[in-house]
Amino acid sequence: MTPADLFGYSGTAASVTAALVMVRATWQINTAGVWKGEAEAQKTRADRLQSDMDEIKERLARVEAQNERLVTLLTSLDPAQLSHLHV
Template identity: 70%
Template structure:
């Protein structure tokens, strides 16, 4: 085997290794981009759910206050109905 053959094989091997390194790096970059996009989508979803949860809590607080007020009104009108569970 002559030095020219050795350099020819070494050059081909180096090209293959370089191509594999580039493919692997590109795969890692694409994977990172996909995960970054997924993380952003999940954060957007979590923010939307947090807003929905806050709205539900506010509505529940208003409903509980309204129910307390209704119970007060009914109790002052006819307290026996509240205790006995009789409906009108």
């Protein structure tokens, strides 16, 4: 094997190695992009669910306040009626 052959094989090996490195880097970049997209979708979903939860909490607070007012009104009219509510 002459030095020219050795350089030729080395050049081919370097080209194949560089191609494999490029393929791997591209795959990693694409994988990272997919995971980034998935993370963004999950964050959007979590934000929407948090917004829904906040709305539910606000509604519950209003219902509890209205319920408290109704119990107060009921007991002021006929305290005996309250005993039926707290069985």
